[in-house]
Amino acid sequence: MAIVTGAGRGIGREHALEFARQGAKVVVNDLGTGRDGSGRSGGPALEVVEEIRDLGGQAVANSDDVADWGGAARLVKMALSAYGRLDVLVNNAGFTRDRTLVSMTEQEWDEVIRVHLKGHFLPLRHAGAHWRERSRSGRVVDARVINTTCGTGLFGGVGQGNHSAAKAGVAGLTQVAAAELGPYGVTVNAIAPVARTRMTEEVFAAGTDGPEGGFDAADPANVAPLVAWLGSAESAHVTGRVFEVEGGVVSLADGWRHGPRVDRGGRWEPAEVGDAVAKLLAGAAEPGIVRGT
Structure with a gap:
């Protein structure tokens, strides 16, 4: 039984459909907002539920706000009430408010951090409490x-300081959750997908998807098989990892690690630090390129 947040459209919709094809019962969560975050409608979630039922699967729609404490709690309770168990949680909901840092408003910062980062924490918190109690x-x-x-969370993105910070937080939260929930029988991984969604439709403009009838590398359905596998029993040995996925390519993102070091054996003098940093940089790999530069 799987919960998929932000499952009314795009990548989340494909996750929900793929879990249903694999035989899972699905709670399809989506606020049904406009691309700018305005409005609210249960329509998108209900449409996906109908698609799943047309496939012969079982699904229910949920329109709770996953970045609200009560909403996230109700989402988990709905899954348990409808199907009696919860096996998989896919945190996918989010939107963008792209703007350079010196032009960004406080509201644009807060909204993106809330939806992406808090919207991951709260379902994870309530589902984790359920699994801990069972264990x-x-x-x-x-x-x-x-x-x-x-990718903006892993490498940064010009004009996406709020989104980059939120998604970097998700990567860090994934590692913490993997360590904390592992003893209860829960694995926690993350994906960094590249695909065509409402948030990226300008990036994947018409005519950029390859020859007619060929493989569409930007199709959001390309992401779902990896997520379905990570939600399966076969992935029980994998936790605390971040996978990049784009088209037919899956790769493992390698996060922060301790790099070269210089030990003076005592407190540094400011005048000595420059030479030490030069040695460190000479032995280190170049940082990843920030997207948009």
């Missing part, structure tokens, strides 16, 4: 969480 009561837990970061 402590002696019942077997074999559950999966798949979070959604992105």
Whole structure:
């Protein structure tokens, strides 16, 4: 049984459909907002539910706000009430408010951090509490969480300081959650997808998807097989990882690690630091290129 947030359109919709094809019962969560975050409608989630039912699967729609404490709690309770269990949580909901840092408003910062970062934490918190309770009561837990970061969270993106900060936070949260929930039988991984969605439709303009009838590398359905596998029993040995996925390419993102070091054996003098930093940089790999530069 799987919860997929932000599943009314784009990548989340494809996740929900793929889980249904694999035999999972699905809670399709989506606020049904406009691209700018305005409005609210249960229509998109209900449409996906109908698609799943047409496939012969089972699904229910949920329009709670996953960045609201009560909304996230109701989402988890709905899954347990409808199907009696929760095996997979896919955190996918989000939107963008792109603007350079010196032009960004406080509201644009807060909205993106809230939806992406808090919208990951709250479902994870309530689902994690459920799994901890089951584990402590002696019942077997074999559950999966798949979070959604992105390339801007891993490498940065010009004009996306709010989105980059939120998605970098998701990557860090994934590692913490993997460590904390692992003892209860839960694995936690993240994906960094590249695909055509409402947020990226300008990037993937018409005519950039390859020859007619050929493989569409920007199709959001390309992301779903990896997520379905990460939600399966076969992935039980994989946790705390971030996977990049684009078209037919899957790669493992390698996060922060301790690099070269210089030990003076005591406190540094400011005049000595420059030479030490030069040695460190000479032995280090170049940082990733910020997107948009």
